[in-house]
Amino acid sequence: MSEPTGFLYPFIEEEERDLGALQGDLVQSASAKIELSHSLRAETVRACAPVIRAAGEAMAERFDHGGRLFFMGNGGSATDAQGAARLFNHPPQGRPLPAVSLVDDPAILTALANDIGFDLVFARQVAAYGKDGDMVVGFSTSGESANLLRAFEEAERRQLLTVGLAGYSGGAMAGNPAVAHLLLVRSDSVHRIQEAQSALIRELWATVQHHLGQTGRP
Amino acid sequence: MRPEPLADALAAAAVAMARRFASGATMWCLSPAWPEHGRHLAVEFVHPVIVGKRALAARSVDPADVTDLLGLARSGDILALIGPVGPAADGLLRRARPRGLLTVALGPRPPSPSPSVDYVCTVDEPDLILAYHVLWELTHVVFEHPGLLKTGPATGPEACVTCSDQALPAEIRTLRPEGTAEALIDGRLQTVDVSLIDAARPGDVVLVHAGVAISSAIETTGAS
Numbered sequence: 001m002s003e004p005t006g007f008l009y010p011f012i013e014e015e016e017r018d019l020g021a022l023q024g025d026l027v028q029s030a031s032a033k034i035e036l037s038h039s040l041r042a043e044t045v046r047a048c049a050p051v052i053r054a055a056g057e058a059m060a061e062r063f064d065h066g067g068r069l070f071f072m073g074n075g076g077s078a079t080d081a082q083g084a085a086r087l088f089n090h091p092p093q094g095r096p097l098p099a100v101s102l103v104d105d106p107a108i109l110t111a112l113a114n115d116i117g118f119d120l121v122f123a124r125q126v127a128a129y130g131k132d133g134d135m136v137v138g139f140s141t142s143g144e145s146a147n148l149l150r151a152f153e154e155a156e157r158r159q160l161l162t163v164g165l166a167g168y169s170g171g172a173m174a175g176n177p178a179v180a181h182l183l184l185v186r187s188d189s190v191h192r193i194q195e196a197q198s199a200l201i202r203e204l205w206a207t208v209q210h211h212l213g214q215t216g217r218p
Numbered sequence: 219m220r221p222e223p224l225a226d227a228l229a230a231a232a233v234a235m236a237r238r239f240a241s242g243a244t245m246w247c248l249s250p251a252w253p254e255h256g257r258h259l260a261v262e263f264v265h266p267v268i269v270g271k272r273a274l275a276a277r278s279v280d281p282a283d284v285t286d287l288l289g290l291a292r293s294g295d296i297l298a299l300i301g302p303v304g305p306a307a308d309g310l311l312r313r314a315r316p317r318g319l320l321t322v323a324l325g326p327r328p329p330s331p332s333p334s335v336d337y338v339c340t341v342d343e344p345d346l347i348l349a350y351h352v353l354w355e356l357t358h359v360v361f362e363h364p365g366l367l368k369t370g371p372a373t374g375p376e377a378c379v380t381c382s383d384q385a386l387p388a389e390i391r392t393l394r395p396e397g398t399a400e401a402l403i404d405g406r407l408q409t410v411d412v413s414l415i416d417a418a419r420p421g422d423v424v425l426v427h428a429g430v431a432i433s434s435a436i437e438t439t440g441a442s
Contacts, residue, residue, distance in 0.1 A: 016364075018366075019233070022233070022359075022363055025359070026232060026359060026360070027222075030222070030229055030352050030356060031222040033355065034225060034345075034352065075261050079254040079258035082253075086254065190268075191348075191355070195348045198344070202344070
C-alpha cells in the first residue's frame, strides 16, 4: 500500500528500517499531546468556571422541578453525548438525573434524516420531547453543526435551557441568543477540544450535583 | 518532560496496529461497560478528523453481541477492548490469539485473562478519550513510514515462537485419529499432538509447545 505522495520519496521510505527511532518519536509525540491535553483541560475549566457555575445552578433548579436533559452531538461528539447521558443517569455518586441522548435511536435518526434532512434530526426530537423545564446540551467542536444550531433554536422557542460546548472560537454558537450558556474550548485541534469538553461536562455535572445537594431534596 | 508510561504503551500498540491495518485488518472495538467509547474509537479510524488521512476499517460491537465477533473477525484483525470487559469477553479473549487477532486494551485495569492481551495501555477514565485519540494519531504517524510497516513480527510481543519456553494458545477444530488434532494457532490451521492431554474437544483452547498440546483446556465454551 503506498501513499499518494510516495512518488516524492522514491525508495527512501521503503527502505526505512530503524524502528527504534520511530518508536522514540512516537513516545515523544504522545507525551507532548498528553501534556498539552492536560494543560488545555485545566485552563479551559478555569476559564469556563463562571459559565459552569451559572449553567450548573440553573440546571439544578430545573432538575429539582422535574426537568429532563437532552444531549446531542455528531460523530465522536455523538458518543460524548451518550457518555454524558450515562454520567447524569448513572453517576458514580450523587443523585441519578434524568438524561437522554438524542443520538441513540437509529430508527428515529434515519427516519428524520431520510424524510426531512439531517439538519433537523435533533430539532424535531426537541420539538417532540421538549417540555417545560427541560434542558438541551449540545457537543460540537466547530460550533457550526447545522443540526445542533437548529435544535438550539427550537429549544429556545420552547424556553428550554440550552448549553453549548464548542471549540475554536465557538463558530455560529458564539454570541448566539439560542445558546444560553456557551462552554468554549480555545483550541483548533478537534481531539484536544473533545478531551477538554469531557472535562467540562464532568465539571458541569459536579456543579449540578453540588447545588442539588444543597437543596436537601432526595 | 516527565516520563509517561502511557506514551510508551500507546507507541508500542500503534506500531503493531498500523502494521495490521497496512495488511488489511479491521479493528473491532468493544467496550461493554462504556459502549460509547467503543463507538468513539471506531469513528476516529473510519472517519478521520484530519482531512487527507486515510480511512481505516473499524467497527464497534454491541456488548450484547460479543460472541458474534468470533464469526466476524478474521485472522489478522485487531480487537480493541476499552474499560472493564467482564466475564462475557473471557472466551473471546482466550480465542483471540489462536484466531490470529491482535488485542489492544485501554482502561484503568488490564482485562483478565490479561496474558491473552497483546498490548495493555493503562489509563484512568478521564484520560480515556485522550488515550484513543493519541492512539489514532500515532497509528497515522507510523503510516508515514511504509518501510517500517512491513517488518517485525506479525503478531503481539508474546507470540514469538523462537523463544524456547513459549507455549501458544491453540483452538482445536477437528480431532484426528492417533492423538492428533487440527488446531488454529495464530490464525493458521496446524496439526498438533493432543495425546498428552485429557479429552480435548473441538472448540477447546489448549496450550501448545513445539507442536504438542501441554495443557488441558483453558477455555471450553464448545465449538463455534
